[in-house]
Amino acid sequence: MRVSGAVRGPGVARRAGVLQVVVVPLALVVLHFWLRPRLGDPRFAPDLLLLALLVLAMRVRPAVGAVAGFLVGLAVDAVAPTAFGAGALAGTVVGFLAGWVRTLFVADNVMVSALFVLGAAWLRDLIQVAASNQLSGRGLLWQLLALSPAAALSTAVAGLVVFLLTGRWSTGRA
Numbered sequence: 001m002r003v004s005g006a007v008r009g010p011g012v013a014r015r016a017g018v019l020q021v022v023v024v025p026l027a028l029v030v031l032h033f034w035l036r037p038r039l040g041d042p043r044f045a046p047d048l049l050l051l052a053l054l055v056l057a058m059r060v061r062p063a064v065g066a067v068a069g070f071l072v073g074l075a076v077d078a079v080a081p082t083a084f085g086a087g088a089l090a091g092t093v094v095g096f097l098a099g100w101v102r103t104l105f106v107a108d109n110v111m112v113s114a115l116f117v118l119g120a121a122w123l124r125d126l127i128q129v130a131a132s133n134q135l136s137g138r139g140l141l142w143q144l145l146a147l148s149p150a151a152a153l154s155t156a157v158a159g160l161v162v163f164l165l166t167g168r169w170s171t172g173r174a
Contacts, residue, residue, distance in 0.1 A: 024052075024055050024162070024166055025052040025053070025055050025056045026052075028048045028049070028051050028052035028055065028162070029048070029049060029052050031048050032047070032048035032049045032052070035048070036048055043147055043150075043151060044147075044150050044151055044154055045151075045154060046151075046154040046155040046157065046158035046159075047121060047151065047155045048155075048158060049072055049075070049076065050072070050091075050094070050120070050121055050124060050155060051117065051155055051158055051159050051162065052072070053065075053068055053069055053072045053091065053094070053095055053098070054094075054098050054116075054117055054120055054159070055162070056068050057069065057094075057095045057096075057098035057099045057102070058098060058099070058102045058113075058116075060099060061099055062096045062097075062098075062099035062100040063096070063099075064099065065095035065096055065098050065099030065100075066092050066093075066095045066096035066099070067092075067095070068091075068095050069090075069091035069092045069093070069094055069095020069096065069098075070088050070091055070092040070095070071091075072087075072091045072095070073086075073087035073088035073089065073090055073091025073092060074087070074088045074091075076088075076091070082132070082134070083128075083131070083132030083133070083134055085131070086127075086128045086129075086131035086132040087128055089127060089128075089131050090124045090125075090127035090128040090131065091124070093123075093124075093127055094120050094123060094124045094127070097120070097123070098116075098120055101116070110160060110163040110164055111160070113159065113160075113163050114156045114157070114159050114160040114163065115156065117152075117155055117156045117159035117160075118152050118153060118155070118156035118159075119152075121148075121151065121152035121155040121156065122148055122149060122152040125143075125144070125148035125151065125152065126144060126148065129143055129144060129148070
């Protein structure tokens, strides 16, 4: 007996995989450079490059997430070379951890995925600020306790929107 919608062919799963790993991250990269400058203060605008990395890293092995994170971080460092290498280090760590944490649990809940994005964005900022060694004292505290959480929250909200628009397949493993 066949239940309607319960049988999926390999072509459907393959198309969903391509969307998950290629199309959504590429769309987020394009939106990062087109939409983000129009959203106001860049300190609070969602980091769509990080979100693209996380969407990809949640779908692939941790090592692939680390390589993708390194490349994204390197691209960020190339644009703002004041602390070259800090973005690559932060991207590598976050990309690896995103892939590794997603192997431990699979949550189809978009709110859990948005909280995951919030934590990853804040962790990336913590690593990047620490590795760049450009802030100290009150400036460092202000960055880590006010600006970074605000930016992470905006990225998490953007992630929530992406997860809601793209459906269940973007939040869990195929």
